Amino acid sequence: MNKKKTSLKDIAQKAGVSTALVSYVLNGKEKESRVGEEIAARVRQIASELNYQPNYLAKSLRSGRTRTLGLIIADISNPFFANIARIVEDEAKKNDYTVIIGSSDEDADKSWDLINVLINRQVDGFIIVSSEHTEEQIQYLKNRNIAFVLLDRYFPDIDTDYVALDNYQAAYQAGLHLVEGGYRHVGFVAYRSQLFHMRERIRGYVDALRGSEAGFCPEWLTEVEFTNVDLEVRAGIDLMLAAEKPIDALIFATYRLAISGLKYINELGLNVPDDLAIVSFGQAEAFDLYYCPVTYLQQPMEALGKTSVDVLINKLKDSQQERKQILMEATLIARNSSKIKVLVD
Amino acid sequence: MNKKKTSLKDIAQKAGVSTALVSYVLNGKEKESRVGEEIAARVRQIASELNYQPNYLAKSLRSGRTRTLGLIIADISNPFFANIARIVEDEAKKNDYTVIIGSSDEDADKSWDLINVLINRQVDGFIIVSSEHTEEQIQYLKNRNIAFVLLDRYFPDIDTDYVALDNYQAAYQAGLHLVEGGYRHVGFVAYRSQLFHMRERIRGYVDALRGSEAGFCPEWLTEVEFTNVDLEVRAGIDLMLAAEKPIDALIFATYRLAISGLKYINELGLNVPDDLAIVSFGQAEAFDLYYCPVTYLQQPMEALGKTSVDVLINKLKDSQQERKQILMEATLIARNSSKIKVLVD
DNA sequence: GCTCTTTGCTTAAACGATTAAGCAATCTTT
DNA sequence: AAAGATTGCTTAATCGTTTAAGCAAAGAGC
Incomplete structure (x- = not known):
């Protein structure tokens, strides 16, 4: 005892x-x-x-370093972030770092809170999946000379280290895939957000359609609020189906949107892919269970997570490190939900 | 600057x-x-x-308390644990505590590592989802007088605080539901584990069948290794379908098992529920997407998470608190995957 | 035998906070 | 006016570690 x-x-x-x-x-x-x-x-x-x-407290107090990283994400109960978190945790542990995770719920105020709590707890650095309107926070960290790296989302107007997906090319690829598969009226469901990664996804999609025969039609683009996903996805899908040129394919800009949308498509009794082809961002077990396996854009999760940790840790070792701005490519995994259309005419 | x-x-x-x-x-x-x-x-x-x-380090060093809780789970990338983690994080924050999460991968050694790292980091207490063969670790914490509460899983032979599901009644309820729905040969897929919660689920299932007309047949019970889920689930389902009395319904003891099993059932081209009825533990978005919505045992996640935090924090405030051993009930959410069988004879 | 180096340890300050104890100066009381 | 109480602050110890600096004893060199 x-x-x-x-x-x-x-x-x-x-x-x-x-x-x-x-x-x-x-x-x-x-x-x-x-x-x-x-x-x-x-x-x-x-x-x-x-x-x-x-006693690590004493060690840290003395040394000025806690060997602790702060990871700020939108929501740990979202499988995408949970996956990232796990990878970050493992990579950090390999380097003898501990991770403290905080969920911001895409809310700038909560994000501020988290950053402050973690600063007080003397984390050595941050890995941040930025929420909307948090440019100020990023600027603050820069000014205070606190080490951080942005993950998955970044601000093109702020010079920072980041590790993210090439969202433009990913969305472009998805659009092209459907167009080449014979679909002409391709819809897109995104979040209503000024976050760069979301704008890039939309831009990639629009560009892909603009390059197609049928072109792009604004009616095919639905943007929904973070806070009201289910209802607005339904309304959006209704509109896109009732458009002058009704959609015959649909891209979901995130996993959450896809789950919500697919449920509704089930309810409507629409048949995938015959009535509506589907492509979604982000992998998920759920897509495997769907009666028609869903085509998705596979993100290099492992690489994203590991690289962000490595970039941060290198920066902690040597604060003079040059800027690391890394974009990775998504891989389109084609499955039945977007199979090549047999043209009737 | x-x-x-x-x-x-x-x-x-x-x-x-x-x-x-x-x-x-x-x-x-x-x-x-x-x-x-x-x-x-x-x-x-x-x-x-x-x-x-x-500087919280200095504060903590002086006060001897870090206002930090350690949460040890199997894997943060598993939605069940991710959900729990989020709830724990929120409840802790309400009480001005920070949570450090560690994933043990159901591995006793990793669990030891995590416990030691977190002890060195002076966490005030632990919330632990125990892995197999970690009785020794729990006993160690008891001897060292370190506050902790077991969550979701507990050891009946060790006197500890815990907050868990009444797994026996949950599994019994699932079995009964299928039997009453007209299914006679009900299979069960579980992990091969001595963990009490798993034994209880199996016991509940077996008792439910023993009370039925058709009785229980050992061939209907499959136990698979944590480390080889996909392959063993497939083999198990093959066996249960090829049994002398082939199964007409199947219960999955966890969400992971269900995902794996449902994929295989899809591949086999079996129709749910006509060829095989399904009930699973644990809710998941994936179940909503399945062509035939899956009946599941809803666990009171919110209550489990919150209560565990509250029990722990009360213990930290007053170490003389009496034992808290709390069992909660699961709710069976009946959907089409287990709809009442229309008897042919 | 004298200085110089090496060996093997101790002292004490420092990290950043908290808090019991102490000490003037002022104010109250009788 | 003397004694006691109150006010408003400071001093210094403490939490558990690290680490530069110091110091005595032993060994080396001439």
């Missing part, structure tokens, strides 16, 4: 030496500090007897 | 007072410590000018 944690002092007392000596021994600095062999052995012996575990 | 963080000392210097005074003021102890009004105002003024943010 060890009531109290054992400290350096306890070991020092029991060994009849100073805490400095114990510290040297337990940190493997015996050589540099010329510690006697027998005494070193005895210290180690006593340390293990007392089951000594160093 | 504040290069350095501002500390109490900086404020004290600028105000021409001692750090003690500053500490009293900023902690609202002016009354008890009889601090002059103007000087208090000045200190506050300077603190906000310098954008003072207290």
Whole structure:
């Protein structure tokens, strides 16, 4: 029943030496500090007897580094972020870092809160999936000289390190895939957001359609609020189906949107892909279970997560590191939901 | 460009007072410590000018409490745990606690590592979803007098606080539901594990069938390894379908198993529920997307997560708290995958 | 035998906060 | 006016570690 944690002092007392000596021994600095062999052995012996575990608080206070990273995401219960979080956790652990995760719910105020709490807890650096209207926060971190790297989303107008997807090419690829598969009226469901990654996805989609025979029609683009996904997705799909030129294919800009939309398409009794072809961003087990496996844009999750950690840790080691602005490509995994259309005419 | 963080000392210097005074003021102890009004105002003024943010490391080192909880789960990328994690995070934050999450991958060694890392980081207490063969770790925490509460899984032979599901009644309920729906040969896919919650699920299922006309047949029970889910689920389903009395309904003991199993059932071209009825533990968006909405056992996630945090925090406030051993009930959400069978004979 | 180096340890400051104890100066009381 | 109480602050110890600096004893060099 060890009531109290054992400290350096306890070991020092029991060994009849100073805490400095114990510290040297337990940190493997015996050589540099010329510690006697027998005494070193005895210290180690006593340390293990007392089951000594160093207090990281004290270490950190002294060293000024906590070996802790803050990870700010929208919502850990969203599978995309949960996956990212797991990869970040593992990569951090490999480098002896611990991660503290915070969910911002895409809310700028909550994001501020999280950043402040984590700064107070002295994290060494941040990995941030930015929410809308958080440019100010990013600027603040830059000014305060706090290390961070943006993940998945970045601000083109702020010079920062980032690791993200090439969203334009991903969306373009999705649009092209459908057009080449014989679909002419391709809809797109996105979030109503000024976040660059979302604008890029929309831009990629629009460009792909503009390059097609049928062109792009604004009626085919639906933008929904973060806070009211289910209702607005339904309304959007209704509109796109009732348009002058009704859509025969639909791209979802995120996994969440796809889940919501596919449920509704089920309810409507529409047949995928005959009535409506589907492509979605982000992989998900759910897509495998769908009666018609869903074509999706596979993001290099592992690479995104690992790279962001590595970029950050390198920056912590050497603050003079050059800017790292990394874009990765998505891979389109074609399945039945977007199979080549058999033309009737 | 504040290069350095501002500390109490900086404020004290600028105000021409001692750090003690500053500490009293900023902690609202002016009354008890009889601090002059103007000087208090000045200190506050300077603190906000310098954008003072207290160093939690120092606070914690002094107070012996970090206001940090460790949450140990199997895998944050599993939606069940991700959900739990989010709820725990929110409830903790309400009480001014921060959570550090660690994924053990159901591996006892990794679990030990996590516990040790978090102890070194001086977390105030743990919320633990135990992996198999971690009884020793739990006993260690008890002996060291470290606060913790078990979540979702517990060990009947170790006296601890816990918050979990009544797994026996949940599985029993699932079995009964299918039997009453006219299914006679009900299979069960579980993990091969000595973990009590899994044994209870199996026991509940077996008892439900034993109480039915057709009784229970060992061939209908498949247990698969954590590490080889996909292959063993397939093999198990093959066996249960080829049994002397082939199954006409199937219960999955977890969400992961269901995803794996449903994929295979799709591949086999079996029709749910006509060829095979389905009930699964755990809700998931994926179940909504399935062509035939899946009947599932809804766990009171919110209550589980919140209660575990509350139990732990109460224990931290008052270590003499009595044992809290809380079992919650699952709700069966009946959908088409288990609809009442139209008997042919 | 005297200085110089090396060996093997200790002392003490520092990280940033909290807080019990102490000490003048002023105010109250009788 | 003397004693006691109150006010408004400071001093210094403390939490557990690290690490530069110091110091005594032993060994080396001449």
